[in-house]
Amino acid sequence: MNLTVNGKKRSFGGAPFKRLIDVLREDFRLTGTKEGCGEGECGACTVLLDGEPVNSCLIPVAQAEGRRVETIESLASSQKLGVLQEAFLKRGGAQCGICTPGMVMTAEYWRRTGGSSEPGAVRNVLAGNLCRCTGYQHIVDSVIEALQRKGKGKREKFE
Amino acid sequence: MTLLRPRSAPEALEAFEKNPGALPLAGGTDVMVLWNMGLLNGKSVVDLSRIGEWRGIKAGKDGVRVGSLVTHTELQRHPVIRREFPLLAQACALIGAIAIQNRGTIGGNIANASPAADTFPPLAVYEAVVHAASSRGRRALPFLDVFAGPKKTHLRPGELIEAVEIPYARPRPARAYFRKVGTRAAQALSKTVAAGLLWLSRDKTVAESRFALGSVAPTIRRARKAEDYLRGRKLTAESVGRAMELVGAEIAPIDDVRSTAAYRFAVSKNLFKEFLTCRPR
């Protein structure tokens, strides 16, 4: 079974009902994506599937066949962070970091699709991403900062 | 566990003919939670997600036909749904959060038959019809007739939901109302969820009202007695008060992890009052 992960064609020959998160972490060694609840509640496992945020703990890999998956690893190169990641660093949007990859991927979808930087709209789009550390304010500030920065992210790379 | 992946509706119906005990899989937002808890070991699962015929929203002369695989995100974004069925668009925007809305389907929401499902009050007041198919044939069920109890439908083994048909509300209602009451807007199941449509005659009496409540009985409820009572009456403090009592008599809420019966009684009546007395939108 073939799928595109972070712009590269990958193939997977294991159980078709293996969860996408496990295939990403165990088979493709992309351990940036985290598991929190395994029930769709926390959003830690958020990746983009054909550009839209989804919970990778709720998707059997068979349903990703032939589709485009993007994980947190796609947003930075070894030299340079993406705009969202820089903003999270600057604004203290990450503490323990478990929720961060999911937060950033949901925010990345919002940034790419021209989402509003109104705090209410940002909080709404992040509503399925839970954080036990920051109290959310720093995360919302980080996302707003990134949205307001006119500079380019890594969007062009995988489209 | 075995996974079958039919590419068309006839193939899917045939798969169920051969494996009547198999479990359908659409967006997986309910099924995968069970799988992750280890409750599906040894089961056969039929993935419906490649059935092209069951995708897409078709707007016709009298209503829309929504394929069972249409997601909550697609429903919210569709211009005809937003214009003609704003209550459904509002409900879909409050299901889980965006990642759930991107995967969860209308067919899965219906087949899952949770008493708290948020699309149910809108579908009940718009008087949707559910189209089901099996290898033996097709049938159409009025929305309320689909449900047998909490998490139980009248779908037969091997019978699948292909589409939901929703007739346009004509004449356009004077008032359309939706409200979800939960611990927070996102990601929380409803304590109570309600939808209402109201038509007024020229003399300001009620021509027709439809009100549906979720999470207050084993299945979604229409407030038929209150609706009948209001027909031909003016909305006064007295008629609204009497109608609220009738709503209270029609529901059977329970205490559960999310709320208490007493709270749900009070909230249901107040939602009905808000529907009847709020300014038209």
Ligand SMILES: Cc1cc2nc3c(=O)[nH]c(=O)nc-3n(C[C@H](O)[C@H](O)[C@H](O)COP(=O)(O)OP(=O)(O)OC[C@H]3O[C@@H](n4cnc5c(N)ncnc54)[C@H](O)[C@@H]3O)c2cc1C
């Ligand atoms: C974190 C979280 C939050 C949620 N919040 C809400 C909420 O706020 N409101 C709400 O209403 N729901 C909520 N849900 C429940 C769920 O997302 C919805 O019920 C969704 O619409 C289910 O659709 P699905 O395609 O994912 O279904 P699946 O999980 O694929 O299937 C659900 C059930 O329906 C059956 N089925 C699916 N498609 C068909 C078909 N075409 N014909 C016959 N049977 C079929 C399956 O066998 C299964 O029993 C939530 C779920 C999660 C995990």
Ligand code: FES
């Ligand atoms: S791990 Fe997937 S939503 Fe929590």
Ligand code: FES
């Ligand atoms: S930073 Fe720890 S959960 Fe968000």
